[in-house]
Amino acid sequence: MIVLKWLFLTISPCDAAEPWQLGFQDAATPIMQGIIDLHHDIFFFLILILVFVLWILVRALWHFHYKENAIPQRIVHGTTIEILWTIFPSLILMFIAIPSFALLYSMDEVVVDPAITIKAIGHQWYWTYEYSDYNSSDEQSLTFDSYMIPEEDLELGQLRLLEVDNRVVVPAKTHLRIIVTSADVLHSWAVPSLGVKCDAVPGRLNQISILVQREGVYYGQCSEICGTNHAFMPIVVEAVSRKDYGSWVSNQLIPQTGEA
């Protein structure tokens, strides 16, 4: 079981956009897994309805031929069938609504206090990340900008328009609070694998809670038009073990306290 899991997850988890991709990226948070499951549930009903409607349509077109059926019928009422084709779709919608609302409200629940707060601030055209849980004064302790790596500077194997110089390092299996805002115009912080898309509004702090369930690197892109380089300010989240996260934070903090 563990071997199967190891094989499956290390071979190719899809946490970034793939060319000609049709389906979702692999889920890394419970929210995204919920979204994918809901999508599968709805899609089942969708296919049933689609096949049914197409069948009716094609059948009607096939048989409604001026030579085969010269005299059309003049039915205008059919109370029973009208009741049926109102009730039946309502029932289907109810079946769809139940898991949908369950997911929607569970996404909004704030059950656990987060362990870390990370601020993502959108600029034209890059993101700034602040990890201010470690400040002892008002000066910023752990803040860095995250610019896209331009195409000419990419190394072999890196993803075009998705890689950045400084990634958002987070500990896996830890409740995170991400506060998204902007310093100038509207942006949107989106990472599909984590099931996250949150508008960055200047003058407003939007909070999202995520729990990244597995270590890995997750890619996303700015999702609100913000000017000429809107397509060139991606987001990369790197989830590592708690121990590695601790080492990373200590390493980032040390040079600054060394100067102070």
Place this chain on the structure above:
Amino acid sequence: MAEAVSAKTPSLSEQYHLENEVKQVKEDPSDENTSEETPDDITLKTAPADFRFPTTNQTRHCFTRYIEYHRCVAAKGDDAPECDKFAKFYRSLCPSEWVDRWNEQRENGTFPGPL
């Protein structure tokens, strides 16, 4: 595609030179109260969820924590340890630009809040 990425891009240890510097970190004295120095038992703390602000918009939460800190300091003095937790809360929640702007406004006497 994904395999190429994991093989070619540097791992966290390589990118941030962790293997060399982890030992150095352990020798240096701990400088932050809430920083994690014992590798096995890392405690991470941040501003807790406040039931006064249950929704997505946390702007008032940040603002309220900032005001609470300054009211606490006004009431108890600059070095009161009770006020430290409010300070940590607002620093965790508020972007540093906002904090700097509010500090300036307080110095100028133009801060738009009930301090």
